Structures are given as C-alpha cells and as structure tokens.
Amino acid sequence: xxxxxxxxxxxxxxxxxxxxxxxxxxxxxxxxxxxxxxxxxxxxxxxxxxxxxxxxxxxxxxxxxxxxxxxxxxxxxxxxxxxxxxxxxxxxxxxxxxxxxxxxxxxxxxxxxxxxxxxxxxxxxxxxxxxxxxxxxxxxxxxxxxxxxxxxxxxxxxxxxxxxxxxxxxxxxxxxxxxxxx
Numbered sequence: 097x098x099x100x101x102x103x104x105x106x107x108x109x110x111x112x113x114x115x116x117x118x119x120x121x122x123x124x125x126x127x128x129x130x131x132x133x134x135x136x137x138x139x140x141x142x143x144x145x146x147x148x149x150x151x152x153x154x155x156x157x158x159x160x161x162x163x164x165x166x167x168x169x170x171x172x173x174x175x176x177x178x179x180x181x182x183x184x185x186x187x188x189x190x191x192x193x194x195x196x197x198x199x200x201x202x203x204x205x206x207x208x209x210x211x212x213x214x215x216x217x218x219x220x221x222x223x224x225x226x227x228x229x230x231x232x233x234x235x236x237x238x239x240x241x242x243x244x245x246x247x248x249x250x251x252x253x254x255x256x257x258x259x260x261x262x263x264x265x266x267x268x269x270x271x272x273x274x275x276x277x278x
Contacts, residue, residue: 097121097122098122099119099121099122099123099124100122100138102138103123103124103136103137103138104119105217106124106136106213106214106217107119107124109213109217110124110126110210110213113213115127116128120135122137123135123136123137123138124136125148126206126210128202128203128206129202130195130198130199130202131149131150131199132147132148132149132150132199132202132203133147133148133203134146134147134148134203134206134207134210135147135148136210143210143211143214145207145210145211147203147204147206147207148203149196149199149203154199154200154203157196158196158200161192161193161196162193162196165189165192165193166189168185168189169182169185169186169189172185173186
C-alpha cells in the first residue's frame with residue numbers, strides 16, 4: 097500500500113527536525129533510543145499513533161516486564177535461595193523496570209510532539225484538525241482576565257520586594273507576659 101501524501105509531508109517535517117523516520121508501506125515509524133518507536137498511521141483523516149517497545153506494542157511489553165521479571169526473580173529465589181546470582185538477577189530486574197519506565201516516558205514525549213506538529217500543520221489543510229472529537233478540547237469563550245484579583249506572589253509596579261516591617265506586629269502580636277529579666 098502506498099504512503100499517504102500527508103504522512104509523506106509529515107515524514108519530511110520530522111526528518112528536518114532531526115527525527116529518524118522510516119516509511120513502512122502505509123505508515124511511518126519514528127525510531128527512538130532504547131529500541132522504542134512510534135508508528136504513525138493516517139486512517140480516514142485521523143492520526144493514529146502506536147508506541148512500540150522493540151517488536152511488541154507498548155502495553156504488551158510493559159505487561160511482560162512488570163509481570164515476567166518479578167516472577168522470574170521469585171522463581172530464581174525459590175530455586176536457588178539467597179545466592180549472589182539471585183541478587184544479581186534481582187538488581188538486573190529492577191534496572192530493566194527502570195528502563196521500561198524511561199521508554200514509557202520517551203514514547204509519550206514523542207507522541208506529544210507528533211500531535212503538536214500535526215496540529216500545527218492542520219491549520220494549512222482544508223479540513224479541521226484530524227483528531228477524534230473525543231480528544232479535542234472544548235474551546236472556552238474568550239474572556240478578559242479578571243485583573244481585580246491579584247495572584248499570590250505578585251506585587252504592584254514600584255512596590256519593593258522587601259516587606260514593610262510595620263505589618264509584622266499586626267500579623268504576629270505577642271501574647272501573654274514577656275520576660276525581660278534573664
């Protein structure tokens with residue numbers, strides 16, 4: 097199947113931005129570090145993004161990592177007991193779970209960048225943004241900001257950033273007798 101012209105244009109934009117993009121038939125693949133990638137498809141004008149960990153979809157790889165690695169460590173502990181090899185396997189399993197977390201963050205970051213680039217280029221196309229209606233935010237009416245309510249930490253122009261010491265007594269008055277005969 098041939099690559100959609102809009103995906104081809106998106107691929108060119110991504111390559112100019114420094115991404116590694118590989119076309120695969122009807123979709124493109126954005127390659128990331130640590131064997132992570134994001135497949136980009138265009139189905140009925142809607143952008144579809146599928147994160148991958150190696151050859152597996154992200155959900156499958158996370159399930160295998162989160163369930164498989166701890167169960168292998170427990171099995172090694174049950175079989176061999178508290179041996180250096182079991183402790184090394186446990187440390188390796190923890191490191192693998194951290195790498196899975198990093199790949200999750202990496203693919204989500206890439207997906208966000210792809211969505212932003214697609215939204216930015218959608219203005220030049222004849223149809224509206226090609227996201228499903230459920231994911232598009234509701235537009236808020238244009239309202240003037242309420243300038244009568246100051247934000248915490250803001251000060252008026254010309255106001256000193258150092259607080260006036262005269263307010264200290266009013267804020268924290270002394271209560272009870274004070275001793276001065278030390």
